[in-house]
Amino acid sequence: MAEVVRCRYVTGVLQEIEIEDLNEFVTPGSVLEQRLVRVNGRVYVRKFVSRTAGSANQRLYDLLYNEVRAGARLAQVFPGRYPAELAHLVAYNLDAEEPFVLLREYIGTPASSKVHRFDDTQRRRFEHGLLRAVYLTSVADVVHGAVSMDAVRCHDGQVQLVDFEFAERVGESRRCGGIVDQRDDLWGAGQVIRRLHLGETSSDRSQDPQRLRTLLDPVFDNPVEQQPTAAQLLAVVRADNHLPIVANPDAAFEQGRRLFDQVCLRKRGPVTGNAAPPPEQGKPAKRSFFRFMTRMVLLINAVVAGVVVMFR
Numbered sequence: 001m002a003e004v005v006r007c008r009y010v011t012g013v014l015q016e017i018e019i020e021d022l023n024e025f026v027t028p029g030s031v032l033e034q035r036l037v038r039v040n041g042r043v044y045v046r047k048f049v050s051r052t053a054g055s056a057n058q059r060l061y062d063l064l065y066n067e068v069r070a071g072a073r074l075a076q077v078f079p080g081r082y083p084a085e086l087a088h089l090v091a092y093n094l095d096a097e098e099p100f101v102l103l104r105e106y107i108g109t110p111a112s113s114k115v116h117r118f119d120d121t122q123r124r125r126f127e128h129g130l131l132r133a134v135y136l137t138s139v140a141d142v143v144h145g146a147v148s149m150d151a152v153r154c155h156d157g158q159v160q161l162v163d164f165e166f167a168e169r170v171g172e173s174r175r176c177g178g179i180v181d182q183r184d185d186l187w188g189a190g191q192v193i194r195r196l197h198l199g200e201t202s203s204d205r206s207q208d209p210q211r212l213r214t215l216l217d218p219v220f221d222n223p224v225e226q227q228p229t230a231a232q233l234l235a236v237v238r239a240d241n242h243l244p245i246v247a248n249p250d251a252a253f254e255q256g257r258r259l260f261d262q263v264c265l266r267k268r269g270p271v272t273g274n275a276a277p278p279p280e281q282g283k284p285a286k287r288s289f290f291r292f293m294t295r296m297v298l299l300i301n302a303v304v305a306g307v308v309v310m311f312r
Contacts, residue, residue, distance in 0.1 A: 007091040007102065010075040017091075019046070019102075028110055029151035029163035031063055039102070044090065048100035063165040067101050068092045070142050070167035076249035077140040083244055085133040087162040106162050108155025115149070115196050122157070127193050128239035129159025134189050135230035137161070138182035139243060141170035147188030149195060183227045190216045 002020045009015065022036040025045060032047045047067060049060045071089025075082065082088050088104040115126065130152060137144055144151065145166035153160045168180045194201045197212060205213065205220065215236055218228050234241040 005093065005096070005100075007093045007100075009091050010072045010089055015091075027106070027150075027153075027163055028112065029146065029148065031165055032060060032067075036105070037102070043105040045103045045106060046100055047103070048098050050098050054098075061099065064099055064101060065094065066145075066167045067164050068094060069169070070144075070164040071101070071103070073142055073169070073249070074137070074140050077246055078136075078244055079247045080245035083133075083136050084158060085129060085136055085160055087160065087164060103162075106153050107158055107160045108153045110150065111152040111154045111159070111192075112149040114154065116199065118196070123196055124237075125157045126154060126159055126196055128234070128237060129154070129157075130161070130189055130192060131230055131234050131237065132240060133159060133161040134185045135234055135241065136243075137185065138170070138230050139246060141182065143168045143170060143180055143182065143184045144188075145184070147185045147192065149192050152192065181224045183224050183229060186219045186224075186227055186230065186233070189230075190219045 002018050004016060004018050006014060006016050017039055020038040022038055022043065025034040025036045027034065030047070033050055033053060035046045035048075037044050037046045047064065049064055053060055068089065071087070071092075074086055075089060084107065087106065090102050090104060092101040093099060111126070115123070118126065133152075134144070134147065142164075144161060144164055145168050146163070147161070151161060151163045153162055168174065168184075170180050170182045172180050174180050174184075191201075193216065194205075194208070194212065198208070205217070208216075215233065219233075228236075231241055
């Protein structure tokens, strides 16, 4: 049965689309409800918070928001050929009664169901693919936040990191305290690599093969700020560390920031002697200035949302 919905593309453009529900979809690393759907002949993963689930657990809305925030950032940083190693957010609607996101169909199947059958070559390819996925997220200043075997899928040598429901942004405050660092995902990635090569593992690493210790001891034995980066680990295993075309989404705001600073300077006027007292509360000039700057922010955002990404 088809459903007509409004959604916002990752570029910020609103559009009405028709969604055909296919069947239930489950990934072991996701807390949210999911369905496979079809839009214009192409299959997508629809994650959502139903009325019932949202009433029972308000935190689900935060998880969906994390998925949108991380996915939108990744789409902005990789505007050309989007990396196959990462789940690809296409559109979302957080204002609907049952908010949802649409992601391009994931590759393959959960890694946990097949890595135990891998040979040495397959294990190396998986290891390289996982480190590359973490490298790509770090380039976008995104931390997945829950890297585990459950959050990784694979197919014919290709690895994909999915379920960004616990994602955070580099430089912001961690939910558990401290500041988010681009290396925060490496401990989880290291645990996945140990399990990949050793099966179910214990915390005792003294008997690990020397190759694994060379790669992972700097991750496990150091605080985050002293760990190697994902790019450095890729160099250790001599894996692909090239980048697709990368954009700086923050650069689009530079002109607006400069204009903002100029207007603020004009409003303040020349500074002489002691700093002037704050303006009186509720003065008309202040309200006019606020309205002006609000319009400027909206205009800047409209410019940034320039190109529509169509469902193809």
